[in-house]
Amino acid sequence: MYICFMGNQKLYKGSLQTIILKLLASHSKMYGYEITQKVKELTKGELNITEGALYPALHKLEADGLLDVEVAKVGNRLRKYYKLTERGTKETANKLQEMQEFLKTMQHLVNPKFSVE
Amino acid sequence: MYICFMGNQKLYKGSLQTIILKLLASHSKMYGYEITQKVKELTKGELNITEGALYPALHKLEADGLLDVEVAKVGNRLRKYYKLTERGTKETANKLQEMQEFLKTMQHLVNPKFSVE
DNA sequence: ATTTAATACATAAGAATTTTATGCATAAAA
């Protein structure tokens, strides 16, 4: 199921990596499907990460040495648990700082209070 | 000149249209180069809109009926002044609301205060 | 009992948006 009904979904472009890293900084160990559900929950359904975006992103973060993977078998089903590497932890701090900067800047740019300057 | 040295430039992906529309809502009439300079000023150099992104974006907004264009000759040089159409004004309100929603959601997602839930 | 929905992974084609790289031209400043 890949229902993306939100009109502003495209605003999230570029922030997926940061979201994943932040979640793993908070939860220490998560698997893909769990991440999608947690994001959906935390955003009250506003953001639905699709598998087509999530899995390639996880693979890239792993390839970049920011995540370690650990395969687990639950019942008869496969799970891939991801967690931050040391480098991943450092990079998370950087990305979160950049995100805060971005949010602050955008907040200022679109602030209804500022008019003609 | 297309110097984009900011590391988090990619976070702005998807928000260019909204930025342009908001500026035109505040300034009533602007030309392309002016927009790049105003954004650079307002963001203290954090965001540098490149021409390769700006001009196609302006053309698309015009094609979508959100902007009207008016050509002016200043000295011997050309300027294309853009302003919001009626539809553009409505769409700006929508996009700004979506942006506020996005910023609020992201703020919550990356808030350092929230940890394991 | 059996179909549907949820869980869990994956990838590939296409779309959208942006960066990078040019190109042209005028005006101001070094």
Added chain:
DNA sequence: TTTTATGCATAAAATTCTTATGTATTAAAT
């Protein structure tokens, strides 16, 4: 007088995401 700033434009490549599939197990609903 060469460089920088102003002012427009487009095209190739990169990036990132959506959409569309594919496979398979488990739980829930009919």
